[in-house]
Amino acid sequence: MTMKPSQKEEEYFIKLEFEKKKKLEAEKNKRIMEEEKKRLRDLHHMRCPKCGMTLVEIDHMSVKVDRCASCDGIWLDAKELETIIQLNQPNLKRWLKLF
Ligand SMILES: [Zn+2]
Structure with missing residues (x-):
């Protein structure tokens, strides 16, 4: 009997780790999107959509x-x-x- 996890277990943990990182990335992207939305809202609030003036x-x-x-x-x-x-x-x- 060996202590090394089987190939299948190793794949499982790699997949698990990937899913964890993927979720973190998605949360990061969501945060960036929200920051970008806020930035655009602040930038365009009460500005003309045609010429950009007040x-x-x-x-x-x-x-x-x-x-x-x-x-x-x-x-x-x-x-x-x-x-x-x-x-x-x-x-x-x-x-x-x-x-
Ligand atoms: Zn205008």
């Missing part, structure tokens, strides 16, 4: 509109377009006059 928030008739101070582009948050559509005709005209 967006100015305008709060009008319960709709918050972000307007670019440079190219005059208008950015709406989720559901804000639906809110604008729901405004009745005279209100909508008044609202649109602003822009």
Whole structure:
């Protein structure tokens, strides 16, 4: 009888070790992705998606509109377009006059 583990056992431990390292790598990548997401969010927050300049928030008739101070582009948050559509005709005209 030999003390050396059999080939199969050795393979099993190599595989186990690999799975452990693979899991650690995946966790590391996830952390890097989260850091990158945070970095991009900080970098792009309230920036125009077209020209990259600062967006100015305008709060009008319960709709918050972000307007670019440079190219005059208008950015709406989720559901804000639906809110604008729901405004009745005279209100909508008044609202649109602003822009
Ligand atoms: Zn812009």
